[in-house]
Amino acid sequence: MSYTFRSIIQGIYREKWINILSVLAIGSSLLFLLITAILIYNFHIATSRLPELFSLVVYLKDNLSQEGIDSLVKNLKSREDVIGVKYFSKSDALAEFKNTVKGAATVLEGLDENPLSSYIEVKLKKDYVSAKSVENIATEIRKLEGIDEVYYGERIAETIYFLKKSSNAVSVFLFIIVSVVVIFISYSTVKILFYRKKEEIEILRLLGATNTFIRTPFIFEGAILGILGGVAAIFNTGIVYLLLKYKLGTIISIFEKIVLPWQIIPLTVVISFVLGVVGSLIAVGRIKG
Amino acid sequence: MVIFKNVVKYYENLKVLRDISFQINRGELVYITGPTGSGKTTLLKLIYLAEKPDQGEIIVGDFKVTNLKASQIPYLRRKIGVIFQDFKLIQNMTVFDNVAISLIIRKEKDIKNQVLEALKKVHLRHKADCYPKILSGGEQQRVVIARAIVSKPELILADEPTANLDPNTATAIMQLINEINLQGTTVIIATHYRELFRNTWRRIIRIDEGNLIEKAAQ
Ligand SMILES: Nc1ncnc2c1ncn2[C@@H]1O[C@H](COP(=O)(O)OP(=O)(O)OP(=O)(O)O)[C@@H](O)[C@H]1O
Ligand SMILES: [Mg+2]
Numbered sequence: 001m002s003y004t005f006r007s008i009i010q011g012i013y014r015e016k017w018i019n020i021l022s023v024l025a026i027g028s029s030l031l032f033l034l035i036t037a038i039l040i041y042n043f044h045i046a047t048s049r050l051p052e053l054f055s056l057v058v059y060l061k062d063n064l065s066q067e068g069i070d071s072l073v074k075n076l077k078s079r080e081d082v083i084g085v086k087y088f089s090k091s092d093a094l095a096e097f098k099n100t101v102k103g104a105a106t107v108l109e110g111l112d113e114n115p116l117s118s119y120i121e122v123k124l125k126k127d128y129v130s131a132k133s134v135e136n137i138a139t140e141i142r143k144l145e146g147i148d149e150v151y152y153g154e155r156i157a158e159t160i161y162f163l164k165k166s167s168n169a170v171s172v173f174l175f176i177i178v179s180v181v182v183i184f185i186s187y188s189t190v191k192i193l194f195y196r197k198k199e200e201i202e203i204l205r206l207l208g209a210t211n212t213f214i215r216t217p218f219i220f221e222g223a224i225l226g227i228l229g230g231v232a233a234i235f236n237t238g239i240v241y242l243l244l245k246y247k248l249g250t251i252i253s254i255f256e257k258i259v260l261p262w263q264i265i266p267l268t269v270v271i272s273f274v275l276g277v278v279g280s281l282i283a284v285g286r287i288k289g
Numbered sequence: 290m291v292i293f294k295n296v297v298k299y300y301e302n303l304k305v306l307r308d309i310s311f312q313i314n315r316g317e318l319v320y321i322t323g324p325t326g327s328g329k330t331t332l333l334k335l336i337y338l339a340e341k342p343d344q345g346e347i348i349v350g351d352f353k354v355t356n357l358k359a360s361q362i363p364y365l366r367r368k369i370g371v372i373f374q375d376f377k378l379i380q381n382m383t384v385f386d387n388v389a390i391s392l393i394i395r396k397e398k399d400i401k402n403q404v405l406e407a408l409k410k411v412h413l414r415h416k417a418d419c420y421p422k423i424l425s426g427g428e429q430q431r432v433v434i435a436r437a438i439v440s441k442p443e444l445i446l447a448d449e450p451t452a453n454l455d456p457n458t459a460t461a462i463m464q465l466i467n468e469i470n471l472q473g474t475t476v477i478i479a480t481h482y483r484e485l486f487r488n489t490w491r492r493i494i495r496i497d498e499g500n501l502i503e504k505a506a507q
Contacts, residue, residue: 201379
């Protein structure tokens, strides 16, 4: 053990530039992955409440009777994809309009008659807010009696749905790429360290050292490179996070709300540790005495 | 302890050893001699499996060296202490550590005392903290000897153990090796230096042009 320990310390100290370079390279790769992951994570948080806000607006024909409205509301409420239904009469619509659009009062002043239609706001269950099903639901609702038009933000629904799906794919893809990169960095660094000690290793073998005895220090070195790379990445991620939140956040307000999940800290260290070990295992396994 | 049966060794086209057979018993001390380039070092390398024979069979203790599994090689080597002709000291380790590594590899305890005792035997106790490169040739050679004997192996292979020593030191070292042999360790000394075995009653194995010429004690 004392040999192993000393050999590790010596390996780190004597080849410090190679090791520092390697830690920085691992750190930057992981930093890149972490920042992307955090942005995607925050995107998911930001969009997770959108389906709740998402609604279809069903404009009614002007001549629709109160019974017609009631049965329509009842009908819509009974759908399994609908979570809430709210009716707005012509005057409600006008009040709402005046409320949301500043200066609307002056625009509407000259008109004798209320130009707005009465409408029903239909909120969908979360699971149904994907581009395809919203479209299907709208088509079905359009077929009902007394409906003038169904409006929904196709573009928004589609875009969010697409971004969610693709951001998941991007995270997985990036994770794989960065893992391979980190393994490769650890692999090549340990291989260099191994070759630099080739003469010593040859002597140790002649004196009766086993493969395990010879390889162990290198595997520890790979592990340490991984851990230090992970720590460097987290440190820098922290800095980037603070900059985004407190510097950029004052300019672009959405960054004010950015969240850094703390679980990412141990997770990164564990993952980079494993990747470092895998790299060094490949390196020492490949080199036969 | 060491048995060679019809051993043949080539280096590419060069046939270094042709049909060598001999047996060395447990507790013996045997000289292997022959002119430079005759294959003495090669013969020793075959024993600790730094080289493999092209034909024939080699047995060392309980190990059938000829078809030994790779995973068993370290355990064969731990039975043997080699005094390498070219030293093979680890340059970035102190004298103490160079000797200690032999015990660490064998997972032994009480390393410090054993190392200091071995260094005392070769009169290098005061150089324990030096690095090999500042030592004289003779001092380095004695570190190699200390490393070979410290683990008290069953077999010692000494390849020109006195090549870099003055006559007095050489005599002292030979005396040390003899003492170790008298305690039961089998010893094989490879040397072209006749002075070493001029008056010996021990067996001498001579290699000449790849053939073995056994000589009885003089
Ligand atoms: N690895 C090798 N590859 C090719 N040829 C080799 C190798 N090792 C030794 N030889 C050759 O084999 C022959 C025997 O070498 P060896 O070192 O066994 O001789 P030796 O008897 O120990 O000589 P010396 O007394 O000078 O130490 C020499 O001709 C040498 O050049
Ligand atoms: Mg030789």
